[in-house]
Amino acid sequence: MGKLKRSRNKSDLRGGYTTGACAAAVARAAARKLVSQEHFSEIEIELPNREFVTFTLARLEGGDEVLAGVIKDAGDDPDCTHGLEIQCIARWKNSPGIHITGGKGVATVTLPGLELAVGEPAINPVPRKNIYEMAELEWLKANALLREEIGIELEICVPGGEEAAKQTINDRLGLIGGISILGTRGTVKPYSTSAFAASVRQSIEIAKANGSEHVVLTTGSRSEKAAMKLLPELSELDFIQAGDFIGVGLRAAKRYEIKQVTLVAMIGKMAKLVSGRMMTHVSGHAIDFQQLGHLAREENIPQSVCEEISLANTGRYVLDRVRNLDSQSYLNRLCREAHEHANQYTTDALDIQVLLIDFDGSLLASSPELSLKKNK
Template identity: 30%
Template sequence: MAVTPNNKAEENYVYYNGRKLRKGFTTGTTATAATVAALRTLLNQEPQATVTVQAANGKVAIFDVEQTDFDAQTASCAIKKDGGDDQDATDGALIFATVKLRKDNEITLDGGKGVGRVTQEGLANQVGMPAINPTPRRVIKAAARKELGPDRGADIVISVPEGERIAKLTYNPKLGIVGGISILGTSGVVTPMSEESWKHSISIEMNIHRERGDESLVLVPGNYGEDFAIQEMAIPADQIVQMSNFVGYVLHETQRLGFKRVLLVGDLGKMIKVSGGIFSTHSKDADARAEIMVANLALLGGVPLEFLREIYGSLTTISMIKKINEAGYQAVYQLIVDKIKQRAEKLLAHREPQVTIEAVIFSRETGLLAATQPLAELTREWGQ
């Protein structure tokens, strides 16, 4: 576990839904600590039990050195990634730094086993470079310079033995980063339950699509939407981006990045919220599914009050769909999907460029519910 000089200070914690959660440190800060430990070991020719470094935001972190191997020419040290109470795939991974002194004063930094390589344009690093992002790259080199002084140089290689396995649990495969994880962190500190890093990853993925020339994008809330788009509409997986609950954020990003067309494909349980103008669809932010459904059913006309009350009392959209289908009020789905389109386009209406939006809603139990255009037309336009 990484600690700070005052480990009980409030600045080391964040409160989320009433819980007190401990902050941690990024892979970038961990790699910095491993680098400093390896350089001190090599320069002093003795192993280090602990090492103290500064994260990118200046926060002091103290790490235990987990493994050390050295001789007169090289040294390698491992530090365990401590993400605090954040549920991160890299938490607990050993991050190694191997250092070798140079005959000049240059400092080089590369990625070894388990650190990914960039294969697509649109990321912070150029194609072919190791996935060590600019901020941790700068911090690692600055920390190394402090240890080496102005006249000595070193070759530094960061590696993560379990990195290739861990990377499968991250966004890296979608981002075109192959062979391992990324060394990340703009602040150097991990804030548990942080949505900003998640949004940032989605933006990076979208930017890759623009860099390759895409002007259209299929957005889905999650795996169910992606499966429907692929299996029912023959849309290639590489045209699809998962937006999670961040519908409004991602729609604004499509406009910022210059996409011209967007197709929203999602389960009614998520997408009905968008039809009511709710653009952050997590249940912690808003849940008016029953109210929205009742309002749209009422707009159909002729729906008995007792049926509206029954729908309002339903606990899930699955039970609503069953009752609606049995009663023959399926026309409500078209009202809802048309409002999804209207709400989404209205959200982006007052900025350029204009983005044309279509939408498809479905149920995992019964399949397609409605679309803003006939599904066959959308499939021809967007599918393979």
């Protein structure tokens, strides 16, 4: 694995490396072994961010066909690929140049909408370029030694990749048979939000490429399950778990010219959207209970309950306090406030609908206040 540096934040979490960086390391190691037939235990590569890092090899074996491997270390970042062995099998090829393929445990693209063509291995453009550049350094040595242009095939494999992919949304994105080889920098920051945000954008891009004009942004698995029941005419590709990244989803929908977006949330996330917080993970952005209390007063909720709402500490408590009251106008008001903020966020570029659901998935309120739209 790479020699990891300690991060400088307060919690002193370890950084790690992407699957793309690991693939570039094993590609160079396998190519070097194939060319030189020498044995070594470490390999240095230049990452896409132009840092140099040395990886310790977990294996390096073979002669005419070489197998190299490194253990993926994501540092202290929770990652389903952490601990997997990223491998490369290098072999000579009659056609000149470097030929990169995907082997066992690397997904195959089966749907349009990605940067990769259907049928290609899911090795994204930046790591693919990095793999090529690192292997090219060894390939050029081979050409110089042999005084002729010869080819090398590099087969990237991830034993256990198909099982690890079950923890991702790859299957929904049409990435079948394993994990994707990813990474635009080569390094992983602990608890980085960038990967999740990127998956939201990618999901919308794929939905659009496959004909969707209506996507549903949900805040988690429970809200998604409820949304699928409320909007059964939509396909699975249209439902996107945006989590705390509703804002990312809205921007992506605008960018890819999606016509209609439905936001589905339970009271906790909805309460943040009411305040215009489209990125609900942001530190310090707690629910504004004073605002919720103010809106309750405007919707004629009893004064004593309004005061309790203003002093509440959870969205669930707010919902429980109004449950047995004539609170439909209040719940609709919450949706309307969130709806207006979402429209402002996208400069009215999208047809947006906001749905508030209960913890059992039932619909509590909506904005616009009308029956669910059934047109796709």
